[in-house]
Amino acid sequence: MDTAEIRRRFTNHFAQNTTVGEHTVVPSASLLLDDPNLLFVNAGMVPFKPYFLGQETAGFPRATSIQKCVRTLDIEEVGKTTRHGTFFEMCGNFSFGDYFKEGAITLAWELVTKSVADGGFGFDESLLYPSVYEDDPEAVALWKRITGLPDDRIVRLGKSENYWSMGVPGPGGPCSEILIDRGPAFGADRDWDAGDRYLEFWNLVFMQDELSAVRSKSDFDIAGSLPHKNIDTGLGLERVAYLLQGKDNMYEIDVVFPVIERAQELTGRRYGADPVDDVRFRVVADHVRSSMMLINDGVTPGNEGRGYVLRRLLRRAVRSMRLLGYGDPALPELLPVSRDKMADGYPELRTNWDRISRVALAEEEAFRKTLQAGTQIFDLAAGEVKQSGGTQLSGAKAFALHDTYGFPIDLTLEMASEAGIDVDEQGFRGLMAEAREKSKEDARRKKGQHADTTAYRGILDAHGPTEWLAYETLETESRPVALLSGGAPTAVLGAGEVGELVLDRTPFYAESGGQAADAGTIEFDGGRLEVLDVQRPVKGLVVHQVRVVDGELALDAAASRALQARVDPEWRIGARQAHSGTHVVHAALREVLGPSALQSGSYNRPGHLRLDFGWTQGLTPGQVRDVEQVSNQALRADLPVGWQYMTLEEARAWGAVALFGETYDETKVRVVEIGGPWSRELCGGTHVDHSSQIGTIVVTGEASIGSGNRRIEAYTGVEGFAYLARERDVVGQLTGLLKTKPDDLVGRVSDLVERLRAAEKEIERARVAQLLAAAGEVAAAATRIGPANVVAHRVDGAAGGDVRTLALDVRARLAATDPGIVVVLGVADGKVSVVAAVNDAGQAAGLSAGALVKAVGPLVGGKGGGKADVAQGGGSDVAGVDAALAAVSAEVARVVGA
Structure with missing residues (x-):
């Protein structure tokens, strides 16, 4: 069956x-x-x-x-x-x-x-x-x-x-x-x-x-x-x-085993012939299917949480194929097989296939590069083990390869065996156990933060659900049914105190679906409350976080009279513009990039929207402009905005977009549409009536927020116009300073930048020429110590490359037939740069640039090293420079016996 x-x-x-x-x-x-x-x-x-x-x-x-x-x-x-x-x-x-x-x-x-x-x-x-x-x-x-x-x-x-x-x-x-x-x-x-x-x-x-x-x-x-x-x-x-x-076993059933069959064809190995290979085949089959289903539901690879799990699964699948002998990209061959077997139960796999394959293949390509880099790091570590006469790679090094570079332990074991060394597996496992325990402890701490809703459920049971009127009105006459302070029931809130108030009815929008909660006031005889936040801790109950601005709110006294709950109308207008703007930007994004560019999260408050979406590469400036242009064209078209209720199945059949990770009622969902089928999303937020009421959409940024995830931010309404006004003022100031027209501003600034760069290069050439001009004088001042010509020189205002350039030029000016030793100490910005250079005759006499740097480095509060001919280092103790210069002569005298 x-x-x-x-x-x-x-x-x-x-x-x-x-x-x-x-x-x-x-x-x-x-x-x-x-x-x-x-x-x-x-x-x-x-x-x-x-x-x-x-x-x-x-x-x-x-x-x-x-x-x-x-x-x-x-x-x-x-x-x-x-x-x-x-x-x-x-x-x-x-x-x-x-x-x-x-x-x-x-x-x-x-x-x-x-x-x-x-x-x-x-x-x-x-x-x-x-x-x-x-x-x-x-x-x-x-x-x-x-x-x-x-x-x-x-x-x-x-x-x-x-x-x-x-x-x-x-x-x-x-x-x-x-x-x-x-x-x-x-x-x-x-x-x-x-x-x-x-x-x-x-x-x-x-x-x-x-x-x-x-x-x-x-x-x-x-x-x-x-x-x-x-x-x-x-x-x-x-x-x-x-x-x-x-x-x-489960790996051999009809919806899983075809992946193993394809893996056999690719690797040339046979399932059932080797127990070790069998485990690898099963890992491939399981992880390919699991990864596909996670990506289908909106997960993208990352370094934390869900993204990290997906990354591990994909990389373990790719790694297992490598251990089976297949080094080419494997996911393009295996994922379609799993899709074809699972699509009968989950037809959305075909609809979302472009996005699924793009995310998975990008991660495989990144991991292949990691394998390349990790191999180089492993080769270096293995070389150090052999050079020291050892036979075992430490557990700490194996763990660093795994934890820092994403290099799997069984791949480390395989390569170590090929290199003729062992791996301290016990040490590695111990470090892994510590890491897992830390992860579990983090999870336990997170679990401990799960909100206790007992008090709210008690209020709901006693008084029933809140009559929520945010769609109908901005003001209601309401009666208080519960008052809390610090999460516990209280009878009174005094002036300046913050607590939670539950009303029998409310016009306030509770934060949900990425939309910030409404702001406003609640007034009563002799007092006024400022609404700080509005939440739904349990379904059906709306809770207002309030601060007492005037008077004292006593529950018993307030219960006998009506309170006036008023939403700030300017706040609500801005919130509506931002939320509808989010839908518009999402639709524009899908129009510009394609239907697989799906929203994965959002946040909107008056005048500002933030939209996260799954995408594996940054948008070009042209694509960002296109998204902004399509969005504002939708505003100019004055598209109608409407909403209606239907079942979830009907909404999906209608083409409405449901967002990843959101939970929806199967029997009744709210579908918001802008311009008919152009934008249809499941949404419980507040919206404008026509797209033109959004005012404007000004995209201010597009950036990565993690592997496979991007974020667009934009201003709407008055805030959008204010942003453009600020930009206009900046342009006006620049055109005034540069005495040019706005259309010529970019060219004028580009010309100034090029001239500045040319001037900086000319100054640099002059500075280096001046530095090298002094090389002859420095070389002429060499001190004779035994058979050697020694230069120990301090140069102020020089660092790094300049010091090295001077040291090598001075060495070239010393007689090649005699041992020549040059040590230059540059001082700049409170730091000391040290470069030593020794000619061939000096090296033949037993002198080493590396040894000289090691000798003087501690005297300037640092260290360094290098080869016998050239070495460099640095330090942070400028006061030690004179002692370091003296140490050069002492070290040369010791070596040449002078």
């Missing part, structure tokens, strides 16, 4: 179910969700977390999904086991306070054991073993009654295996797994931890407990029962695929 058919049977089983009711089919969410605890979606339930946590109410009682997931904890282990991959798909069915244990067990067992002819998976019941939490007798009884299995076929396991939680206070509960016995070749009889013998492929979580004081996965307190019991189940698509396709 191919993977596409497994997907279809799973969703049909739940979408058309009559036992507990039809499930809403929810499309896979993006791999990127706004969750401070996760880099990527790593389980099928993640998009439904707000429902399980009680932060939001689901729009359906039952759901089913095929969710794409990425787990990155053990990237180095990919390919070494049969079932763990970086990217995988989780088939799930979910109940939000609807059916519970009996329904979940019945549905799972029915699909797993129903015959293929009847639409099931057709697994042999005699090979299946349900597992349960050892303290869940209810589940034991249900499994026995529903399946008819005897008691010894029900496996009891402890908390660490069969109790689920998110690792933080909140919902949790026992779970059941369905295990399949793969036979004695995979492990011992009834040894539930014996390798792959009893393989879990479906997990049913019975979310029934409220957890507190979670100390570890198996150490926590149960505060009580959840008011609504939920079901969260997950079936591993790849595991079921390789079981039903008669394969030994």
Whole structure:
């Protein structure tokens, strides 16, 4: 049974179910969700977390999904086991306070054991073993009654295996797994931890407990029962695929193995012939697919977070192909194979292919250059090991190659073996472990910053959602329903204090979708509040951060009378212009660069917009001008701006652009369009009514914000005109100073710059000529020490190259038949430059320029070195120059015996 058919049977089983009711089919969410605890979606339930946590109410009682997931904890282990991959798909069915244990067990067992002819998976019941939490007798009884299995076929396991939680206070509960016995070749009889013998492929979580004081996965307190019991189940698509396709592991299923087949053709090596090569083939297959799916969802390679994970995956794939003997660019050959196998489930892979391939191939090219540079660094390090008589490259050096230059350790090991030396792997692994622990600690700190929304959920439960009127009005009569200070409820806020206020209704826009929150005031009898910020800490609740400007706000007294909430109209006008301007610039960018130039982030506030987009190279000045011109043409055309609500599926069919990493309601989204199909985006922001109301768009900059990411910044409205006015004033001042016309200004400035450069060159030539003219006098003043002519000379105002030039010229003027030694110390800007030069006769007499620099360097607070004929160094202690000059004569006298 191919993977596409497994997907279809799973969703049909739940979408058309009559036992507990039809499930809403929810499309896979993006791999990127706004969750401070996760880099990527790593389980099928993640998009439904707000429902399980009680932060939001689901729009359906039952759901089913095929969710794409990425787990990155053990990237180095990919390919070494049969079932763990970086990217995988989780088939799930979910109940939000609807059916519970009996329904979940019945549905799972029915699909797993129903015959293929009847639409099931057709697994042999005699090979299946349900597992349960050892303290869940209810589940034991249900499994026995529903399946008819005897008691010894029900496996009891402890908390660490069969109790689920998110690792933080909140919902949790026992779970059941369905295990399949793969036979004695995979492990011992009834040894539930014996390798792959009893393989879990479906997990049913019975979310029934409220957890507190979670100390570890198996150490926590149960505060009580959840008011609504939920079901969260997950079936591993790849595991079921390789079981039903008669394969030994997930890398050999129909949507993964074709990449291995292509890799075999490219490398000339055979999968299954060498265990080491097999791991490399599997790494290639997994990482190519995982990278493609991450790029599809908007990730670009970088040095931090998600970008770093993608970079590692791409580079490990390229490296593995190299270790398999293929040195040419590999991704152009492998990525299309993975695309063709995955596009049935994810057709957007074809739509986004230009961007996916461009990002991936650019990273491969960069890594190939890294390999070239890393090889040179390795050769130097290996040479130092051999020169010192050693046989081992240090762990620190191997780690530096890995961490600083991106050079993989197994490539270092391979090259070390070829060079006849070893690598201190233990030292390297120790440094890697330290780095990983630091990374985990950083993640733990980040996790600790996850906002506690308990107080806000309590307000929402007690008073209901805020009536949000930002689209309709700039002013409302409102009543306060809650007041907080420092995150805790309070009864009063005094003059000058800052706190949080929740109203029953509000006209204020809460920061979201890249748009800054509204500014304004809230007035009450005897007082006034300044609105500093507006947020939605939980869905449905709008919270105003306020400062008491006048009076005192007492909740009990204020609750009996209406407050006047007023948005600053100038602020809102500017915000609307900037947000609509962002949409216009995005559409212009796609028109100039092509449809693959997609927004990856934005921020807009009155008069200013910032738009981030995925692109692998800087825009030319002409492209920036084109984006600005297309944008302003759209403003001049006075395009209508409108919005309407529809389902997410309808919006996608309509061609609306959904932004990476954003979470959208499946049943109702807001689509904003400017000029009809020219710009259609999912957006909840405030906008102008016609594009001309934006006023102007003035692009002020375009720059890189990381590998594969660019940023455009621009002014809009009055701020845009003010920026142009400032530019006009600068041009006016320059034309006045240079006595020229604006149209001639660039040519006039260019002419001045060229004349200035010519003058600087002439001054430099004169200075060098003056310096060299003094060389004859300096050489004539040489001191005789034994058979040697010695020059030890200080020159003020000279540094670096000048000092070297003088030293070499003086050496050339000394008699070639006698030992000649020249040491020049230049002093400039509080620094000392040292250059020593020794002629052939001097070197024959045992004198060395390198030794002389090493002798005088410490006296000027520095060091240096070089060859016997020429050496240089420097220092920062000008007071030591005289001592250094004296040391030259002493060192020469010591060597020549004078």
